[in-house]
Amino acid sequence: GELERLTRRYTSEISILIGPERDIPAPDVGTNPQIMAWIMDTYSMMNGYSVPAVVTGKPIEIGGSKGRFGATGRGCVISAQLAAKHLGINSKHLGINEKETVAIQGFGNVGMISANLLAEEGCLVKAVSDSKGGVYNPKGLDISSLVTHKKETGSVVGFENAETITNAELLGLRCDLLVPAALEGQINEANARSIRARIIVEGANGPTTPEANEILCDNGIFIVPDILANSGGVVVSYLEWVQSKKGFFWDEGEVNDYLQKVMTSAFAEVLRISRAEEVDMRSAAHMLAVKRVADAMAIRGIYP
Amino acid sequence: GELERLTRRYTSEISILIGPERDIPAPDVGTNPQIMAWIMDTYSMMNGYSVPAVVTGKPIEIGGSKGRFGATGRGCVISAQLAAKHLGINSKHLGINEKETVAIQGFGNVGMISANLLAEEGCLVKAVSDSKGGVYNPKGLDISSLVTHKKETGSVVGFENAETITNAELLGLRCDLLVPAALEGQINEANARSIRARIIVEGANGPTTPEANEILCDNGIFIVPDILANSGGVVVSYLEWVQSKKGFFWDEGEVNDYLQKVMTSAFAEVLRISRAEEVDMRSAAHMLAVKRVADAMAIRGIYP
Amino acid sequence: GELERLTRRYTSEISILIGPERDIPAPDVGTNPQIMAWIMDTYSMMNGYSVPAVVTGKPIEIGGSKGRFGATGRGCVISAQLAAKHLGINSKHLGINEKETVAIQGFGNVGMISANLLAEEGCLVKAVSDSKGGVYNPKGLDISSLVTHKKETGSVVGFENAETITNAELLGLRCDLLVPAALEGQINEANARSIRARIIVEGANGPTTPEANEILCDNGIFIVPDILANSGGVVVSYLEWVQSKKGFFWDEGEVNDYLQKVMTSAFAEVLRISRAEEVDMRSAAHMLAVKRVADAMAIRGIYP
Amino acid sequence: GELERLTRRYTSEISILIGPERDIPAPDVGTNPQIMAWIMDTYSMMNGYSVPAVVTGKPIEIGGSKGRFGATGRGCVISAQLAAKHLGINSKHLGINEKETVAIQGFGNVGMISANLLAEEGCLVKAVSDSKGGVYNPKGLDISSLVTHKKETGSVVGFENAETITNAELLGLRCDLLVPAALEGQINEANARSIRARIIVEGANGPTTPEANEILCDNGIFIVPDILANSGGVVVSYLEWVQSKKGFFWDEGEVNDYLQKVMTSAFAEVLRISRAEEVDMRSAAHMLAVKRVADAMAIRGIYP
Amino acid sequence: GELERLTRRYTSEISILIGPERDIPAPDVGTNPQIMAWIMDTYSMMNGYSVPAVVTGKPIEIGGSKGRFGATGRGCVISAQLAAKHLGINSKHLGINEKETVAIQGFGNVGMISANLLAEEGCLVKAVSDSKGGVYNPKGLDISSLVTHKKETGSVVGFENAETITNAELLGLRCDLLVPAALEGQINEANARSIRARIIVEGANGPTTPEANEILCDNGIFIVPDILANSGGVVVSYLEWVQSKKGFFWDEGEVNDYLQKVMTSAFAEVLRISRAEEVDMRSAAHMLAVKRVADAMAIRGIYP
Amino acid sequence: GELERLTRRYTSEISILIGPERDIPAPDVGTNPQIMAWIMDTYSMMNGYSVPAVVTGKPIEIGGSKGRFGATGRGCVISAQLAAKHLGINSKHLGINEKETVAIQGFGNVGMISANLLAEEGCLVKAVSDSKGGVYNPKGLDISSLVTHKKETGSVVGFENAETITNAELLGLRCDLLVPAALEGQINEANARSIRARIIVEGANGPTTPEANEILCDNGIFIVPDILANSGGVVVSYLEWVQSKKGFFWDEGEVNDYLQKVMTSAFAEVLRISRAEEVDMRSAAHMLAVKRVADAMAIRGIYP
Incomplete structure (x- = not known):
């Protein structure tokens, strides 16, 4: 209608x-x-x-395009793996260590797919939350059962074989990896100092306030900023355009491979700038983005 | 002119x-x-x-496009291999068994190329016919010599080292594989009961009448319907359009690989529907085709 | 402005x-x-x-397109390798033999990149010249140092660890491979008889006069003509058009692979005509080019 | 809807x-x-x-376009005036003579507007009919009252101050001018000999059968054929297109003047051919139409 | 630049x-x-x-287009003449009567051209003002001299053979015709009751506030509203578009004639609505404008 | 073909x-x-x-377009009439005086139509020539008979009731009006001093050499230059474009009226410049043409 x-x-x-x-x-x-x-x-x-x-x-x-539905989540996982590798962690074993956790805030499209892919890779996702609350199992949550539970009940809360946990508690867990994939501003001046993650991969748009960002950086937490971490959806949108334009379509494996390749290259370039300019990954990503547009404009010129 | x-x-x-x-x-x-x-x-x-x-x-x-000339015949052979595999037959050895034959009715573009490719794969093509009659050699016909003979004389009839056989006799041979690649309606109510093939790959358009189809199905003969079996030409026409549009051209191997991939996927999907809906392959292919168009129309809507 | x-x-x-x-x-x-x-x-x-x-x-x-800058030089090296292989020379070892040289006339974009790639392949580039003169080292020049020297001084002349040599002397060296990559008409009636190369790869446009060409052919020198040898730039221009049109971009490895493939195929076809028609490579290349245009025109027809 | x-x-x-x-x-x-x-x-x-x-x-x-609604009727009246003038009748006084009538069969858009315009010109329209029957007044009908009557009752029948008359009687009246503006084939072999009009202006499409046409011509009745007589609507459609295209609009007087001019010129040209070729107006009109298309095609040529 | x-x-x-x-x-x-x-x-x-x-x-x-420069002023004069005629005043003699004046506020493009054209018609323009003040001559100002004076000095003030007058005084003069052709809101609640004009032609956009409008109407002053009075410029813009589109150009007389025709027709239609609906000219003009757009939209429909 | x-x-x-x-x-x-x-x-x-x-x-x-065939000749006649009027001659009576002649060199499209139209206006065309020679009758040639004679014999020579005259003699006649409508360069340094015309209207392109032009001007002969005199064809080409573009067609009278109007206006403007700048008509026409293009370019600007 x-x-x-x-x-x-x-x-x-x-x-x-x-x-x-x-x-x-x-x-x-x-x-x-x-x-x-x-x-x-x-x-x-x-x-x-x-x-x-x-x-x-x-x-x-x-x-x-095939692969578009899960592209943002997949991009987050790729980012996490690249960050882990950069820090010398075996990305296959994120959260495996007894004292460390993989925690995901938000269990929508991005959080759910990230959790699934991480679990498939062998990581232990121990804590997950949504708007109604969180669940925690120190031996790792059974993600596929949790997905079913969420679909049936509308929330992760109440999942058996897991303890209840608040969103605030989840954010404060000792983590290998924390994926904020819910709303904006979840990590802010009030809670930033309590965060004990080694890596943060921003699945949501703007989950970290500027003040919080400074605190996290000072505490040596490695952040993959949203503009990089959750760009998987935009990358596959671009691929959809390419496929539509030429009338020739890729299978899901080809889409995922390309996504992997593009994100790996982007991560590396941002990291290179981050080191060369001695800035955090967020600033480096912005510097790279602005530079590319500026370079193209300078070369083309302003006309008329 | x-x-x-x-x-x-x-x-x-x-x-x-x-x-x-x-x-x-x-x-x-x-x-x-x-x-x-x-x-x-x-x-x-x-x-x-x-x-x-x-x-x-x-x-x-x-x-x-390279590979377009032989695409329909190549598609028939792919169909035959997939059908064989489905039935648990080693597709490399179709017709090899003493009591079984590969028989091809029609020796135009489709029949000739099918015969050639099957022979290259190691199959024994023992019977072939055209509008003037057929030839039969229980040890397998030498297809490349037969092609030369056809080009010189205009028919397969008179080929040395082979017995003469009528079209009717050819259709009635005990077969691993029968490829009707001549005219419409060749397999009909009159002769359907005499057919002893395990697999029929419809190289021609409509070689089997609806009445005959029912008889063949009742007799447990596995039919790859024309809409699927001889779609190779249309698939490569599509590839030609893709190549022309982007101004970039594939070599013959790439064309053939894509054809293999597309036909394998289509065969599998038709087979899946055939099983799920408990219908023969022909009905399954039509159900799939109608569903795709109907789905696209429902999603796009009728406008204006 | x-x-x-x-x-x-x-x-x-x-x-x-x-x-x-x-x-x-x-x-x-x-x-x-x-x-x-x-x-x-x-x-x-x-x-x-x-x-x-x-x-x-x-x-x-x-x-x-990535890879466009070095495409012409890379194409020359591919041509040289194909020519060597045709003559039964191990293309990895051009110039390695004590009595043989790889000599390159001209050290602009084409000459410099050719030299670099040949050196990377393990060949010994012993002589190089530019408009101001040449340098020669029987043990092979250190090409990357030479490139630096050229960038600093504007010429190859004065490069340490090398003897001075004139352009004329360079052309007259006993060579496995001579790459004239400077101006037109450098190899002419006056000096053609002095040339002792086994292979000439024309990096420049028209480096050999028609009279010189005849002399070289009579002397059994294998010439890869400019239209074939230096076509790498045009090939990658074509690839740039393809990429721009579809809005999808290749990495440098893909560009180089395609260049290798196209030049290999073109070399083979020109060689085939050269043999079939008993003409030199230059005539064969022209015959092929004219034939392709003529065939397309005949098929399309003249309209209106 | x-x-x-x-x-x-x-x-x-x-x-x-x-x-x-x-x-x-x-x-x-x-x-x-x-x-x-x-x-x-x-x-x-x-x-x-x-x-x-x-x-x-x-x-x-x-x-x-202004003037389009009444254009066909107006064109009929112009045709009648031109025909009268050609026959030496004062077109302002059609039907004025006691023994002569202006009769109009059909009182839809064409018949009604023709009647109105003729009355405005001073003619006496004495007989009019529609599908339900006709009315007749030897002193002339009051057309504007008749229009009101038709709008109120749906028919001309029952109009006061007039006698009732059948369609057949109307066609057989002694007339200066008969305008058949109802259905096809009203004047046919059965009634053609009874027609006593001096001028017939075909307001309808095909009101006269070929057989009737021959009889009427033999009896010296001057017929303005439909293709000419009722072309007013098409002419003003053309004017509407011209106005729409340039975005500039004419007032009704300009439209009517142009219509008058075009119909006068067309009438004259058809009359000229009718005389030169000694054929009736209908044949002359067809000859003119075919000639114009044929001339244009011959000049342009057949291409491709 | x-x-x-x-x-x-x-x-x-x-x-x-x-x-x-x-x-x-x-x-x-x-x-x-x-x-x-x-x-x-x-x-x-x-x-x-x-x-x-x-x-x-x-x-x-x-x-x-020729005639575009003066079109707004010319449109004001046409409006004044139509208003005068409607009120039974001989439009040629506006201001001629000893006790009455033609007064023009504003001496830019609109005021100057209105004054000129009125003077050419035989009217006595007795008072004119601009932003610096006004001039008044009970025998009529010599407009062409005044134009020269304005061009030389930048204002009408100081014109010889005229008394000085303020803008306020000018608005309060006993008038046949007052043309406010300066800024918005000049005639407002504060001064509306002092106005003694018989006709107001709004040369400016919005010279009269809604409150003033009511007072003027109550006092029986006939107002030609801006949307009608100063539409001459827009009308000739339309003509310029028509001419540019067809590549055929009109001379100034043709432009002016068309302007006269369009404004006369618009004035008449607004006046008709004003009477039929018993509203002032301003409301009538708005009703006509809204109706035309609404009618066109209703006929075309909303799509998609 | x-x-x-x-x-x-x-x-x-x-x-x-x-x-x-x-x-x-x-x-x-x-x-x-x-x-x-x-x-x-x-x-x-x-x-x-x-x-x-x-x-x-x-x-x-x-x-x-109607009227295009004769447009150049008609333009010449209009030019002649305007020139005559300017010089105070009654243009209807050109050549009527016993001692004066209207002479036309060339009897192709331009000359023939000019002669015809002048004769229709009441002028006496006494001398006409073509490439084979000329004819002269002091009482005026019968132009319509002469046209027939030309069509039958291919030349004006041999026309009865006329004396034979050479082209050179024709040019030297005492004339009200001389229309050179043949080839370039007919009036040159060799014969310019012998010319005794009061008005020359250049029907041909470039009939007068620059040297001859100076002599004629010195002798006070009024020349309407080719760029103005024979522009009738170009003007009607423009009208044809206008008509084709809007799909609406003019009758011959409308075309001729427009031609008259445009040429009259152009003549007047050239004459005005001729006087203001004190140059001959030819220079004035060029000054006007250059100015129009220059003005348009200056207003539009150079972009990009």
Whole structure:
């Protein structure tokens, strides 16, 4: 009904601004693959032929990319592995040590997929939380059972074979790896000093306030900033555009390999700048991003 | 002469309906690569630059795909191998057993290439026929000599070191594999009960009538239906379009690998539906095809 | 200033003639990557979106291809290896024998990169020259030091641990491989008879006059003609266009692999014609080139 | 509801075939100005800006032409005047003579407007009919009252101050002018000999059968054939297209003047051919039409 | 410099929003014909050919319309004449009567041209003011001398053969016609009751506040509202677009005649609504404007 | 045959340079209306719809302008009338005086039509010549008979009721009006001093050499230069473009009226400059032409 009509009218209004070579809408808060499909269909009908490359985040049935659904979570795991390797930790054994934990705050798309992939890799995910609370098992949670529990009950809370834990307690656990994958500003001036993680991989957008960031850095915690850590979704959106444009589609393995390759290269480059400029990873990532745009603009020139 | 002028005029009339993003003509009965080249050239001259992706089936010299010529036959052989594997037969040894035969009805593009590829794989192709009659050698026919004989005499009939056999006799042979690659309706109510093949791979379009199909299924014969078995040509037409669009061309090995991959995946999916829905492969293939179109339409919606 | 304004005006005037599907400017004498960037930016601003595929030779930051800078030199080395293999020489050991030399005339982009790659392969580059003179070391020059020397002093002359040699002397050395990578007409009727190379790989355009060519052929010297030997730059320009068009970029290894593959195939085909038609490589290359264009034209037809 | 949705979908499907420079739909049986408006709006929304010239017969509010509603009737009256003048009758006084009548069969858009305009010119319209029957007043009908009567009762029948008359009687009246403006085939072999008109102006399409035509011609009746007589609507459709295309609109007087000019010129040319070739007006009109198309085709040539 | 560069860059950014069939920029406060010329030139160079219809208000040398400069003033005079005629005043003699005045507030483009044209018509313009003050001559001011004086001194103040008068006094004069052609809000609650004009023609935008409007209406003053009175400039902008689009240009007389025709028709229609709905001219004009847009939208429908 | 194929191929090659908004070919030496029709048809078929405005000089049947055939000659006559009026001669009576002549050199399209129109106006054309010689009748030649004679015999020579005269003698006649409408350079240093015309209207391109021009000016002869005098054809080509673009066609009277208006205005402006700058008409015309282009360029600016 109305949502479809509204989407189609809106698409018609912005149709001169979007296009495979112009702006390419991707889903964000409040939109989903079905809405992207309507945008694509409306734009296509206006052109008289299918133009799948005009949006990303489409359902696979009409030209979406395999591997896109889990891309952000997968990117977080890749980031964690690269950070671990950098710190000399065997990334296959994150959380294995008795005294250390892998803790994930948030159990939506990003948190759930991160937990799953980490568990598949052999890591022990010992603590997980969502908006209703958290669960903790020092021997590692059974993630696939937990996913089922979450789907059935709407929350991780109440999962058997696990202790209850608050979000605040989760953040304060002694960790190999902490993945804040819930809301903004969860790690802030009030709790930053209590955090005992070795690595933080920011699965959410802006989970750490600037003040907290300073404290964490002073405490020697290695942070993979959101702009890098959760970029997997954007990377695969780009791949979806490439595939739609050429009308040729990759299988999931190829998508994941490319994601691995791009994130590894980006991590390395940010790390290089971080060392060369003696700044933290967040500043280095921003420096790299600004430099790339600035370089391209300087080379192209301002015209007219 | 006239055929060229007619083709160019016709292209000019349909030029608003065709295009790399619209309908893309491919050769069928009565057209050949030269005609596709004229269509492409006419369309290109109207646009002011070369548009190779407007047709498929072009000669390789102007952007056609390697591997397209033999693609339908190669697809039949892949289908046969997958069917054999499914039935627990070593696909490398089809027809090797003394009492079993590989029989191919029709020795045009599809039949000839199928025979060749099967022979290269180590199978014994013991019986082959064309519109003038058939030949049979219980020790396996020498396919490359037979191809030469066909080219010189216009028929397989009269090939030395082989017995004469009628089309009807060929269809009734005890077979590992029967490939009807001639005309429509060759396997019908009249002869279906006499067929003793374990696998039928439909190289032709519609070689089996609906009545015959029922009889064959009842007799436990495994049929790879035409829509799946002879789709190799269409698959490579699609690859030709992809290559033309991006202006980058694959070598023959890459084309064949992709064909193998696509057909293997399609075979598996049809087989899965066949089992899940307890229907034969033909019905399963149709169910899959209709479902894909229906899913895409439901997701896109009807607009306006 | 003026060069940019002139480039942009010129681009505006030719804008109806160029385009990703029309003519695609590439840099030549007097143009450089910055100028290509301005052309690309002007054309893009006129269209309202970025059109990187309208030129090649762009800086990598705005869509240029990795591996393009060294492509011509790399192509020369590939040609040399293929020629050596054809003549039964172990291409890894060109110049290793005491009495034989690898000599390179010219130490610009092509000569320098050829020298470097040959040295990396284990060959001994014993003589190199530029417009100011040459250097010679019978034990092989240290190419990376020589490159540094050239960058610091503007010439290879004066390089320590090497004897001084004239250009004329360099051309007359007993060689496994001679790479003329300087100006046109360096090998001419006057000096052709003095040349003692087994293989000549023409890195420059037209380094050998027709008269000299005849003499060299009579003397059994195997020449890889410029049209083949120095085509690496054009090949990678083509790859840059492919990458820009699909918006997906290759790493340097992929570019180099493709270059190797294309040059190997072209060398083989030219060699095949050379033998079949009993002509030298240069004539064979021209015959192949003309045939390809003629075949395409015959198939497409003349229309209107 | 559905009619609008159907119209918009249909427009979307034919959108590559229509356009201000291609085919331009105009209303015919079963379509009306509202439907033309939907076609125009759908096409315009697909293009992103208003394209009023894509249809004719639009409502005036969105770019229709003034004077289009009455154009066919007005064209009939102009034809009648030209025919009268040709026969030496004072066209202002058609039907004035006691023994002569102006009779109009059909009182829809064409018949009603013709009657009105003739009355305004001073002619006496003495007989009018519609599908339910006719009315007759030898002193002339009061047309504006009759229009009111028709609008109120749905028929001319029952109009006061007039005698009742059948359609058959109307056709058989002694007439200066008979305007058949109802259905096809009203004047046929059965009644043609009874017709006593001096001039017939065919307001309907095909009101006269070929057999009747021959009889009428033999009896010296001057017929303005439908292709000429009722072309007023098409002429003003053309004017609507011209106005829509340039975005500049005429007032009703300008439209009517142009209509007068075009019909006068067409009448004269058909008359000239009729005399030169000694054929009736109908044949002359066809000869002129065919000649114009043939001349244009011969000059342009057949290409490709 | 910078203004030109800024204009061209801005044009480039909005180029997908403007166009002869889309939005068409026209000059307003802060822009002038030169700027419109730059917009037109930039847009044209981006398209590769001249597109004069993309803007209006261009200099005549490059496709502007004759008569555009004076169109707003001329429209005011036409409005005044129509209002006078409606009130039974001989519009040729406005201000002629000893006790009555024509007063014009503001002596910019609109005021000056209105004064000139009124004087040419035989009216006595007795009072004129600008931002520095006013002048008054009960026998009528010599407008062409006053124009010269204004051009030389920058103000009407100090004009010989005239008394000095304040803006407030000017507004309070007994008038046949008052033309407020200066700033917004000049006639407001504070001074409305002092106004003794019979006709007010709003040459400025919004010279009368809503409160003042009510007072004036109560006092029986006939107001031609700004939306109607000063629409001459917009009307001729439309004509400029029409001329640019068809590449055919009108002379000044034709432009002025069309302006006269359009304003006369608009005035009459507003007056008709004013009477029918028993509202003032301002409300009637708004009702007409809203109705036209609403009618067009209702007919076209909302789609998608 | 070949001319058509050549024209169509050529059109295809230049198709990106021509167009209704770009360059618009018009016929010149060696081309004729049929060739323009082929260009128009080829371009139209490439676009998929008719584009009559892409050329001028088309046959009227496919969108050419009425009045174009005679436009150059008519323009010459208008020029002559304006020149006469300027000199105080009654233009209706050119050549009427016993001692004065109207002489026309050349009897092709321009000369013949000029003669005809002058005769229709009541002037006495006493001398006419073509490439084979001239004829002279002091009482005025019967132009319509002369046209018939020319068509029958291919020359004016031999016309009865006229004396034979050489081209040289014709140029030397005492004249009101001399129209050189033949080849370039006919009036040169050798014969300029012998010319006794009061007015020269240059129907040909460049009939007067620069040296002759100076002599004629010194002798007080009033010359209407070619750029002005024979511009009638170009003016009507422009009108043909306007008509083709809007799809609305003028009758011959409208075309001629516009031609009269444009030439009158141009003559007046050139004359004004001639007086203001104290130069001859030729210099004034060039000054006007250069100024118009320069003004437009200055206003638009140079961009990019």
